[in-house]
Amino acid sequence: MSDSAVSPPHLEICVVVFTLQESRLKVLLIPSKDPIFADMWMLPAAPVLDCALEKAAARQIEQLTGVGEVYLEQLYTYGDPGRHPTCRLISIVYFALIPADSLLPAAEQKSGSHWFALEELPRLAMDHADILAYALRRLRYKLEYTAVGFELLPEFFTLSELQHTYELILGEKLDKRNFRRRILEAGIIEATPHRRSGEGRPALLYRYRPDAVAEVKARRLFP
Amino acid sequence: MSDSAVSPPHLEICVVVFTLQESRLKVLLIPSKDPIFADMWMLPAAPVLDCALEKAAARQIEQLTGVGEVYLEQLYTYGDPGRHPTCRLISIVYFALIPADSLLPAAEQKSGSHWFALEELPRLAMDHADILAYALRRLRYKLEYTAVGFELLPEFFTLSELQHTYELILGEKLDKRNFRRRILEAGIIEATPHRRSGEGRPALLYRYRPDAVAEVKARRLFP
DNA sequence: CCAAAAGTGTTCTATGTACACCCATGC
DNA sequence: GCATGGGTGTACATAGAACACTTTTGG
Structure with missing residues:
Protein backbone atom coordinates (compact mmCIF):
# COMPACT_ATOMS: atom_id res chain seq x y z
CA MET A 1 0.00 0.00 0.00
CA SER A 2 1.85 3.07 1.22
CA ASP A 3 5.46 1.90 1.07
CA SER A 4 6.69 5.46 0.94
CA ALA A 5 9.52 6.60 -1.31
CA VAL A 6 9.77 3.33 -3.18
CA SER A 7 7.55 4.04 -6.16
CA PRO A 8 6.79 7.62 -7.14
CA PRO A 9 3.50 9.10 -5.89
CA HIS A 10 0.37 8.91 -8.02
CA LEU A 11 -0.25 11.98 -10.10
CA GLU A 12 -3.67 13.20 -11.22
CA ILE A 13 -5.35 16.14 -12.89
CA CYS A 14 -8.30 17.34 -10.89
CA VAL A 15 -10.90 19.88 -12.02
CA VAL A 16 -13.21 22.27 -10.21
CA VAL A 17 -15.94 23.17 -12.68
CA PHE A 18 -18.40 25.94 -11.89
CA THR A 19 -21.64 26.80 -13.60
CA LEU A 20 -24.73 28.86 -12.89
CA GLN A 21 -28.10 27.12 -12.70
CA GLU A 22 -31.36 28.23 -11.13
CA SER A 23 -29.70 31.35 -9.77
CA ARG A 24 -27.12 29.34 -7.90
CA LEU A 25 -23.44 28.75 -8.33
CA LYS A 26 -22.90 25.03 -8.76
CA VAL A 27 -19.94 22.72 -8.88
CA LEU A 28 -19.56 19.41 -10.68
CA LEU A 29 -18.89 16.38 -8.48
CA ILE A 30 -18.71 12.63 -8.97
CA PRO A 31 -19.61 9.93 -6.46
CA SER A 32 -16.60 8.29 -4.87
CA LYS A 33 -15.98 4.71 -5.94
CA ASP A 34 -13.44 4.05 -3.21
CA PRO A 35 -15.02 2.17 -0.25
CA ILE A 36 -12.83 4.24 2.08
CA PHE A 37 -14.88 7.25 1.06
CA ALA A 38 -18.24 5.52 0.91
CA ASP A 39 -21.17 7.90 0.37
CA MET A 40 -18.83 10.78 -0.30
CA TRP A 41 -18.41 12.84 -3.44
CA MET A 42 -15.25 14.02 -5.13
CA LEU A 43 -13.94 16.55 -7.58
CA PRO A 44 -13.47 14.83 -10.93
CA ALA A 45 -9.92 13.64 -11.51
CA ALA A 46 -7.96 11.50 -13.92
CA PRO A 47 -4.45 10.04 -13.85
CA VAL A 48 -1.78 12.06 -15.66
CA LEU A 49 -0.62 10.17 -18.74
CA ASP A 50 1.27 12.76 -20.75
CA CYS A 51 2.48 16.20 -19.78
CA ALA A 52 -0.06 18.36 -21.62
CA LEU A 53 -1.70 19.33 -18.37
CA GLU A 54 -4.16 21.96 -19.53
CA LYS A 55 -5.28 19.81 -22.45
CA ALA A 56 -5.82 16.89 -20.11
CA ALA A 57 -8.02 19.05 -17.90
CA ALA A 58 -9.97 20.29 -20.92
CA ARG A 59 -10.44 16.75 -22.23
CA GLN A 60 -11.74 15.63 -18.88
CA ILE A 61 -14.23 18.49 -18.73
CA GLU A 62 -15.41 17.73 -22.23
CA GLN A 63 -16.06 14.11 -21.29
CA LEU A 64 -18.05 15.15 -18.24
CA THR A 65 -20.05 18.01 -19.71
CA GLY A 66 -19.83 17.82 -23.49
CA VAL A 67 -18.37 21.33 -23.62
CA GLY A 68 -15.14 21.70 -25.53
CA GLU A 69 -14.12 25.34 -25.14
CA VAL A 70 -14.14 26.52 -21.56
CA TYR A 71 -12.46 29.13 -19.42
CA LEU A 72 -9.71 27.15 -17.77
CA GLU A 73 -6.99 28.11 -15.35
CA GLN A 74 -4.55 26.23 -13.17
CA LEU A 75 -5.44 26.53 -9.50
CA TYR A 76 -2.78 24.83 -7.40
CA THR A 77 -0.93 21.57 -6.98
CA TYR A 78 -1.82 19.68 -3.85
CA GLY A 79 0.50 17.08 -2.47
CA ASP A 80 0.86 16.18 1.14
CA PRO A 81 1.29 12.95 2.99
CA GLY A 82 -2.00 12.40 4.75
CA ARG A 83 -4.19 13.75 1.96
CA HIS A 84 -5.18 10.22 1.18
CA PRO A 85 -5.17 7.53 3.87
CA THR A 86 -3.66 4.75 1.81
CA CYS A 87 -1.76 6.14 -1.13
CA ARG A 88 0.61 8.98 -1.91
CA LEU A 89 -1.22 11.31 -4.22
CA ILE A 90 -0.42 14.56 -6.00
CA SER A 91 -3.28 16.48 -7.59
CA ILE A 92 -2.72 19.21 -10.14
CA VAL A 93 -5.96 21.15 -9.89
CA TYR A 94 -7.56 23.30 -12.59
CA PHE A 95 -10.66 25.37 -12.31
CA ALA A 96 -13.14 26.09 -15.08
CA LEU A 97 -16.24 28.15 -15.82
CA ILE A 98 -19.01 26.90 -18.08
CA PRO A 99 -22.18 28.64 -19.21
CA ALA A 100 -25.11 26.46 -18.22
CA ASP A 101 -26.78 26.71 -21.62
CA SER A 102 -23.93 24.90 -23.33
CA LEU A 103 -24.05 21.84 -21.06
CA LEU A 104 -25.18 18.53 -22.54
CA PRO A 105 -27.51 16.87 -20.01
CA ALA A 106 -26.74 13.47 -21.49
CA ALA A 107 -23.08 13.75 -20.57
CA GLU A 108 -24.01 14.20 -16.95
CA GLN A 109 -26.11 11.03 -16.83
CA LYS A 110 -23.46 8.96 -18.54
CA SER A 111 -20.63 9.91 -16.21
CA GLY A 112 -22.69 9.73 -13.02
CA SER A 113 -21.63 13.25 -12.18
CA HIS A 114 -23.91 15.77 -10.57
CA TRP A 115 -24.10 19.54 -10.14
CA PHE A 116 -24.31 20.68 -6.52
CA ALA A 117 -25.18 24.16 -5.35
CA LEU A 118 -22.43 25.49 -3.10
CA GLU A 119 -24.89 25.86 -0.21
CA GLU A 120 -25.94 22.23 -0.45
CA LEU A 121 -22.69 20.34 -0.75
CA PRO A 122 -22.52 16.67 0.14
CA ARG A 123 -19.64 15.28 2.21
CA LEU A 124 -16.47 15.54 0.18
CA ALA A 125 -13.59 13.06 0.22
CA MET A 126 -10.04 13.92 1.27
CA ASP A 127 -9.15 17.61 1.15
CA HIS A 128 -11.60 18.35 -1.64
CA ALA A 129 -13.63 20.71 0.51
CA ASP A 130 -10.50 22.81 1.03
CA ILE A 131 -9.69 22.76 -2.66
CA LEU A 132 -13.20 23.83 -3.52
CA ALA A 133 -13.09 26.63 -0.95
CA TYR A 134 -9.87 27.88 -2.44
CA ALA A 135 -11.27 27.71 -5.97
CA LEU A 136 -14.20 29.83 -4.87
CA ARG A 137 -11.86 32.32 -3.22
CA ARG A 138 -9.88 32.61 -6.40
CA LEU A 139 -13.00 32.97 -8.52
CA ARG A 140 -14.22 35.80 -6.30
CA TYR A 141 -10.87 37.42 -6.39
CA LYS A 142 -10.57 37.21 -10.16
CA LEU A 143 -14.01 38.65 -10.58
CA GLU A 144 -12.83 41.82 -8.90
CA TYR A 145 -9.97 42.64 -11.20
CA MET B 1 13.26 8.26 -25.31
CA SER B 2 9.92 10.03 -25.68
CA ASP B 3 7.56 7.09 -26.18
CA SER B 4 4.62 9.17 -25.09
CA ALA B 5 1.87 7.84 -22.85
CA VAL B 6 3.68 4.60 -22.06
CA SER B 7 5.43 5.48 -18.83
CA PRO B 8 4.22 8.42 -16.78
CA PRO B 9 6.09 11.71 -17.27
CA HIS B 10 8.99 12.63 -15.02
CA LEU B 11 8.04 14.81 -12.08
CA GLU B 12 10.36 17.27 -10.37
CA ILE B 13 10.32 20.01 -7.78
CA CYS B 14 11.96 23.14 -9.08
CA VAL B 15 12.88 26.21 -7.03
CA VAL B 16 13.34 29.88 -7.86
CA VAL B 17 15.38 31.34 -5.00
CA PHE B 18 15.86 35.08 -4.74
CA THR B 19 18.26 37.00 -2.55
CA LEU B 20 19.65 40.52 -2.34
CA GLN B 21 23.41 41.00 -2.73
CA GLU B 22 25.40 44.09 -3.60
CA SER B 23 22.20 46.06 -4.14
CA ARG B 24 20.97 43.64 -6.73
CA LEU B 25 18.25 41.07 -6.84
CA LYS B 26 19.85 37.71 -7.56
CA VAL B 27 18.62 34.24 -8.37
CA LEU B 28 20.24 30.91 -7.67
CA LEU B 29 21.14 28.80 -10.71
CA ILE B 30 23.06 25.59 -11.34
CA PRO B 31 25.03 24.68 -14.43
CA SER B 32 23.26 22.23 -16.69
CA LYS B 33 24.75 18.74 -16.74
CA ASP B 34 22.77 17.65 -19.76
CA PRO B 35 24.83 17.85 -22.99
CA ILE B 36 21.69 19.00 -24.81
CA PHE B 37 21.87 22.18 -22.78
CA ALA B 38 25.63 22.57 -22.85
CA ASP B 39 26.83 25.88 -21.38
CA MET B 40 23.39 26.73 -20.14
CA TRP B 41 22.21 27.20 -16.59
CA MET B 42 19.07 25.95 -14.91
CA LEU B 43 16.82 26.53 -11.97
CA PRO B 44 17.65 23.93 -9.32
CA ALA B 45 15.35 20.93 -9.42
CA ALA B 46 15.09 17.47 -7.91
CA PRO B 47 12.92 14.46 -8.69
CA VAL B 48 9.77 14.06 -6.62
CA LEU B 49 10.08 11.07 -4.35
CA ASP B 50 7.30 11.50 -1.86
CA CYS B 51 4.34 13.85 -1.89
CA ALA B 52 5.47 16.37 0.71
CA LEU B 53 6.01 18.98 -1.96
CA GLU B 54 6.75 22.03 0.13
CA LYS B 55 9.10 20.09 2.38
CA ALA B 56 10.93 18.76 -0.65
CA ALA B 57 11.41 22.29 -1.93
CA ALA B 58 12.65 23.45 1.48
CA ARG B 59 15.06 20.53 1.75
CA GLN B 60 16.47 21.31 -1.66
CA ILE B 61 16.99 24.95 -0.75
CA GLU B 62 18.69 23.97 2.47
CA GLN B 63 21.11 21.74 0.58
CA LEU B 64 21.95 24.53 -1.84
CA THR B 65 22.21 27.43 0.56
CA GLY B 66 22.46 26.06 4.08
CA VAL B 67 19.36 28.00 5.11
CA GLY B 68 16.62 26.01 6.75
CA GLU B 69 13.77 28.44 7.34
CA VAL B 70 12.82 30.44 4.27
CA TYR B 71 9.83 32.20 2.84
CA LEU B 72 8.45 29.64 0.44
CA GLU B 73 5.45 29.62 -1.82
CA GLN B 74 4.23 27.46 -4.66
CA LEU B 75 4.46 29.26 -7.98
CA TYR B 76 2.98 27.10 -10.72
CA THR B 77 3.15 23.63 -12.22
CA TYR B 78 4.65 23.54 -15.67
CA GLY B 79 3.96 20.64 -17.96
CA ASP B 80 3.84 20.79 -21.68
CA PRO B 81 5.08 18.54 -24.43
CA GLY B 82 7.99 20.38 -25.96
CA ARG B 83 9.31 21.84 -22.71
CA HIS B 84 12.15 19.33 -22.90
CA PRO B 85 13.34 17.98 -26.24
CA THR B 86 13.77 14.36 -25.22
CA CYS B 87 11.67 13.61 -22.18
CA ARG B 88 8.21 14.37 -20.86
CA LEU B 89 8.70 16.52 -17.81
CA ILE B 90 6.43 18.13 -15.24
CA SER B 91 7.94 20.72 -12.90
CA ILE B 92 6.20 21.83 -9.74
CA VAL B 93 7.86 25.17 -9.12
CA TYR B 94 8.28 26.95 -5.79
CA PHE B 95 9.73 30.33 -5.18
CA ALA B 96 11.66 31.42 -2.11
CA LEU B 97 13.20 34.51 -0.55
CA ILE B 98 16.40 34.34 1.50
CA PRO B 99 18.18 37.11 3.37
CA ALA B 100 21.74 37.25 2.05
CA ASP B 101 23.28 37.36 5.51
CA SER B 102 22.04 33.90 6.35
CA LEU B 103 23.60 32.19 3.33
CA LEU B 104 26.46 29.76 3.90
CA PRO B 105 29.09 30.45 1.23
CA ALA B 106 30.41 26.90 1.58
CA ALA B 107 27.10 25.44 0.44
CA GLU B 108 27.33 27.35 -2.80
CA GLN B 109 30.79 26.00 -3.64
CA LYS B 110 29.84 22.44 -2.85
CA SER B 111 26.76 22.39 -5.07
CA GLY B 112 28.30 24.27 -7.98
CA SER B 113 25.42 26.72 -7.85
CA HIS B 114 25.85 30.41 -8.43
CA TRP B 115 23.93 33.63 -7.74
CA PHE B 116 23.18 35.68 -10.83
CA ALA B 117 21.94 39.25 -10.88
CA LEU B 118 18.73 39.48 -12.88
CA GLU B 119 20.33 41.93 -15.29
CA GLU B 120 23.18 39.55 -16.02
CA LEU B 121 21.52 36.24 -16.56
CA PRO B 122 23.26 33.49 -18.51
CA ARG B 123 21.41 31.46 -21.13
CA LEU B 124 18.79 29.35 -19.40
CA ALA B 125 17.72 25.86 -20.42
CA MET B 126 14.19 24.93 -21.50
CA ASP B 127 11.47 27.33 -20.39
CA HIS B 128 13.37 28.41 -17.29
CA ALA B 129 13.61 31.99 -18.47
CA ASP B 130 9.79 32.13 -18.64
CA ILE B 131 9.49 30.57 -15.21
CA LEU B 132 11.92 33.07 -13.78
CA ALA B 133 10.09 35.97 -15.41
CA TYR B 134 6.85 34.78 -13.92
CA ALA B 135 8.42 34.37 -10.48
CA LEU B 136 9.63 37.95 -10.65
CA ARG B 137 6.20 39.14 -11.70
CA ARG B 138 4.65 37.35 -8.77
CA LEU B 139 7.25 38.71 -6.37
CA ARG B 140 6.55 42.25 -7.53
CA TYR B 141 2.87 41.69 -7.28
CA LYS B 142 3.07 40.25 -3.77
CA LEU B 143 5.19 43.13 -2.65
CA GLU B 144 2.33 45.47 -3.40
CA TYR B 145 -0.29 43.91 -1.24
C1' DC C 1 -53.22 52.40 -16.00
C1' DC C 2 -50.47 49.59 -13.29
C1' DA C 3 -46.79 46.36 -12.32
C1' DA C 4 -42.12 45.18 -13.35
C1' DA C 5 -37.65 45.64 -14.74
C1' DA C 6 -34.37 48.93 -17.46
C1' DG C 7 -31.84 52.75 -17.60
C1' DT C 8 -29.32 57.08 -16.02
C1' DG C 9 -25.65 61.44 -12.86
C1' DT C 10 -24.14 63.69 -9.04
C1' DT C 11 -22.30 64.30 -4.42
C1' DC C 12 -19.40 62.79 -0.94
C1' DT C 13 -15.69 60.12 1.06
C1' DA C 14 -11.44 57.78 1.18
C1' DT C 15 -7.33 56.63 -0.74
C1' DG C 16 -3.15 57.64 -2.98
C1' DT C 17 0.21 61.01 -4.75
C1' DA C 18 3.29 64.90 -4.88
C1' DC C 19 6.27 67.65 -2.45
C1' DA C 20 10.50 70.43 1.07
C1' DC C 21 12.54 71.11 5.21
C1' DC C 22 14.82 70.21 9.87
C1' DC C 23 17.61 66.63 12.65
C1' DA C 24 21.41 63.86 14.52
C1' DT C 25 25.70 62.10 14.00
C1' DG C 26 30.94 61.36 12.21
C1' DC C 27 34.73 63.43 10.44
C1' DG D 1 30.84 73.30 10.96
C1' DC D 2 29.77 70.63 7.16
C1' DA D 3 28.57 66.55 4.69
C1' DT D 4 25.57 62.55 4.98
C1' DG D 5 21.69 60.03 5.42
C1' DG D 6 17.38 60.00 8.88
C1' DG D 7 13.14 61.60 9.88
C1' DT D 8 8.54 64.20 9.51
C1' DG D 9 3.16 66.58 7.62
C1' DT D 10 0.02 68.74 4.40
C1' DA D 11 -2.42 70.03 0.17
C1' DC D 12 -4.27 68.12 -4.02
C1' DA D 13 -6.09 64.74 -7.26
C1' DT D 14 -8.23 60.54 -8.29
C1' DA D 15 -11.08 56.51 -7.53
C1' DG D 16 -14.71 54.37 -5.24
C1' DA D 17 -19.29 54.48 -2.64
C1' DA D 18 -23.88 56.07 -1.71
C1' DC D 19 -28.05 57.44 -3.44
C1' DA D 20 -33.64 58.17 -6.26
C1' DC D 21 -36.15 58.96 -10.07
C1' DT D 22 -37.74 58.43 -15.09
C1' DT D 23 -38.57 55.14 -19.01
C1' DT D 24 -40.45 51.35 -21.56
C1' DT D 25 -42.92 47.51 -22.16
C1' DG D 26 -46.85 43.56 -21.14
C1' DG D 27 -51.01 42.46 -19.13
Missing part, protein backbone atom coordinates in the same frame (compact mmCIF):
# COMPACT_ATOMS: atom_id res chain seq x y z
CA THR A 146 -10.92 40.95 -14.45
CA ALA A 147 -14.38 40.44 -15.89
CA VAL A 148 -14.61 36.67 -16.02
CA GLY A 149 -18.27 36.80 -15.04
CA PHE A 150 -19.49 36.52 -18.60
CA GLU A 151 -17.76 33.13 -18.91
CA LEU A 152 -20.71 31.73 -16.95
CA LEU A 153 -23.35 33.30 -19.19
CA PRO A 154 -24.69 32.49 -22.66
CA GLU A 155 -23.35 34.38 -25.64
CA PHE A 156 -25.90 37.18 -25.29
CA PHE A 157 -26.93 38.48 -21.89
CA THR A 158 -28.37 41.56 -20.23
CA LEU A 159 -26.49 43.73 -17.81
CA SER A 160 -28.87 42.69 -15.07
CA GLU A 161 -28.07 39.05 -15.69
CA LEU A 162 -24.40 39.83 -15.51
CA GLN A 163 -24.88 41.76 -12.30
CA HIS A 164 -26.85 38.92 -10.73
CA THR A 165 -24.01 36.59 -11.66
CA TYR A 166 -21.57 38.82 -9.85
CA GLU A 167 -23.84 39.11 -6.84
CA LEU A 168 -24.24 35.36 -6.64
CA ILE A 169 -20.55 34.67 -6.77
CA LEU A 170 -19.49 37.46 -4.46
CA GLY A 171 -22.35 36.83 -2.10
CA GLU A 172 -23.32 40.49 -1.77
CA LYS A 173 -25.61 43.01 -3.42
CA LEU A 174 -24.04 45.48 -5.81
CA ASP A 175 -25.12 48.96 -6.79
CA LYS A 176 -26.70 48.94 -10.22
CA ARG A 177 -25.32 52.22 -11.46
CA ASN A 178 -21.81 51.68 -10.17
CA PHE A 179 -21.78 48.16 -11.56
CA ARG A 180 -22.84 49.26 -15.03
CA ARG A 181 -20.37 52.09 -15.15
CA ARG A 182 -17.44 49.94 -14.11
CA ILE A 183 -18.23 46.98 -16.31
CA LEU A 184 -18.70 49.18 -19.36
CA GLU A 185 -15.59 51.24 -18.68
CA ALA A 186 -13.63 48.00 -18.52
CA GLY A 187 -14.46 47.66 -22.20
CA ILE A 188 -14.79 43.90 -22.13
CA ILE A 189 -18.41 43.70 -23.18
CA GLU A 190 -20.31 45.61 -25.83
CA ALA A 191 -23.95 46.28 -26.59
CA THR A 192 -25.61 44.48 -29.49
CA PRO A 193 -28.56 45.87 -31.48
CA HIS A 194 -30.84 43.20 -29.98
CA ARG A 195 -33.15 43.36 -27.02
CA ARG A 196 -34.78 40.82 -24.81
CA SER A 197 -38.44 41.22 -23.92
CA GLY A 198 -39.42 39.96 -20.50
CA GLU A 199 -41.64 41.10 -17.68
CA GLY A 200 -40.79 44.78 -17.70
CA ARG A 201 -39.05 47.04 -20.12
CA PRO A 202 -36.98 45.10 -22.68
CA ALA A 203 -33.26 45.03 -21.94
CA LEU A 204 -30.38 45.59 -24.29
CA LEU A 205 -28.41 42.44 -24.95
CA TYR A 206 -24.66 42.54 -24.54
CA ARG A 207 -21.91 40.17 -25.48
CA TYR A 208 -18.23 40.10 -24.63
CA ARG A 209 -15.95 41.50 -27.25
CA PRO A 210 -14.35 38.48 -28.94
CA ASP A 211 -10.97 40.23 -28.92
CA ALA A 212 -11.37 40.86 -25.20
CA VAL A 213 -10.78 37.22 -24.36
CA ALA A 214 -7.12 37.55 -25.27
CA GLU A 215 -7.04 40.68 -23.18
CA VAL A 216 -8.45 38.92 -20.15
CA LYS A 217 -5.86 36.20 -20.56
CA ALA A 218 -3.09 38.77 -20.83
CA ARG A 219 -4.30 40.45 -17.68
CA ARG A 220 -4.28 37.34 -15.57
CA LEU A 221 -1.62 36.96 -12.97
CA PHE A 222 -1.23 33.25 -13.38
CA PRO A 223 0.48 32.13 -16.57
CA THR B 146 1.72 42.12 1.44
CA ALA B 147 4.99 43.15 2.97
CA VAL B 148 7.22 40.27 2.01
CA GLY B 149 10.13 42.65 1.43
CA PHE B 150 11.61 42.02 4.85
CA GLU B 151 12.04 38.34 3.99
CA LEU B 152 15.09 39.39 1.98
CA LEU B 153 16.64 41.40 4.82
CA PRO B 154 18.48 40.42 8.00
CA GLU B 155 16.61 40.29 11.28
CA PHE B 156 17.19 43.97 12.00
CA PHE B 157 17.04 46.57 9.27
CA THR B 158 16.45 50.25 8.73
CA LEU B 159 13.49 51.68 6.88
CA SER B 160 15.83 52.98 4.20
CA GLU B 161 17.18 49.48 3.63
CA LEU B 162 13.66 48.17 3.34
CA GLN B 163 12.75 50.93 0.91
CA HIS B 164 15.80 50.20 -1.24
CA THR B 165 14.76 46.56 -1.31
CA TYR B 166 11.35 47.54 -2.61
CA GLU B 167 12.83 49.89 -5.17
CA LEU B 168 15.18 47.20 -6.45
CA ILE B 169 12.47 44.63 -6.86
CA LEU B 170 9.87 46.96 -8.32
CA GLY B 171 12.43 48.70 -10.49
CA GLU B 172 11.22 52.20 -9.62
CA LYS B 173 11.93 54.92 -7.10
CA LEU B 174 9.49 55.32 -4.23
CA ASP B 175 8.62 58.37 -2.17
CA LYS B 176 10.26 58.15 1.25
CA ARG B 177 7.41 59.63 3.27
CA ASN B 178 4.67 57.72 1.56
CA PHE B 179 6.65 54.49 1.81
CA ARG B 180 7.22 54.89 5.53
CA ARG B 181 3.64 55.76 6.24
CA ARG B 182 2.25 52.81 4.36
CA ILE B 183 4.69 50.24 5.62
CA LEU B 184 4.16 51.32 9.23
CA GLU B 185 0.39 51.48 8.90
CA ALA B 186 0.49 47.91 7.60
CA GLY B 187 1.67 46.97 11.10
CA ILE B 188 3.97 44.21 9.96
CA ILE B 189 7.20 45.68 11.21
CA GLU B 190 7.98 47.40 14.50
CA ALA B 191 10.73 49.66 15.75
CA THR B 192 13.33 48.27 18.14
CA PRO B 193 15.20 50.34 20.72
CA HIS B 194 18.42 49.91 18.73
CA ARG B 195 20.02 52.18 16.18
CA ARG B 196 22.60 51.73 13.50
CA SER B 197 25.37 54.28 13.17
CA GLY B 198 26.60 54.87 9.67
CA GLU B 199 27.56 57.82 7.57
CA GLY B 200 24.87 60.26 8.58
CA ARG B 201 22.40 60.33 11.40
CA PRO B 202 21.96 56.91 13.02
CA ALA B 203 18.84 55.09 11.88
CA LEU B 204 16.29 53.27 13.98
CA LEU B 205 16.40 49.54 13.49
CA TYR B 206 13.17 47.74 12.77
CA ARG B 207 12.22 44.11 12.68
CA TYR B 208 9.12 42.33 11.51
CA ARG B 209 6.66 41.44 14.21
CA PRO B 210 7.12 37.72 14.82
CA ASP B 211 3.36 37.26 15.04
CA ALA B 212 3.00 39.03 11.70
CA VAL B 213 4.40 36.09 9.78
CA ALA B 214 1.23 34.14 10.39
CA GLU B 215 -0.70 37.21 9.31
CA VAL B 216 1.18 37.45 6.03
CA LYS B 217 0.52 33.80 5.40
CA ALA B 218 -3.16 34.30 6.14
CA ARG B 219 -3.30 37.19 3.73
CA ARG B 220 -1.80 35.34 0.83
CA LEU B 221 -4.04 34.41 -2.03
CA PHE B 222 -2.30 31.17 -2.76
CA PRO B 223 -2.85 28.46 -0.17
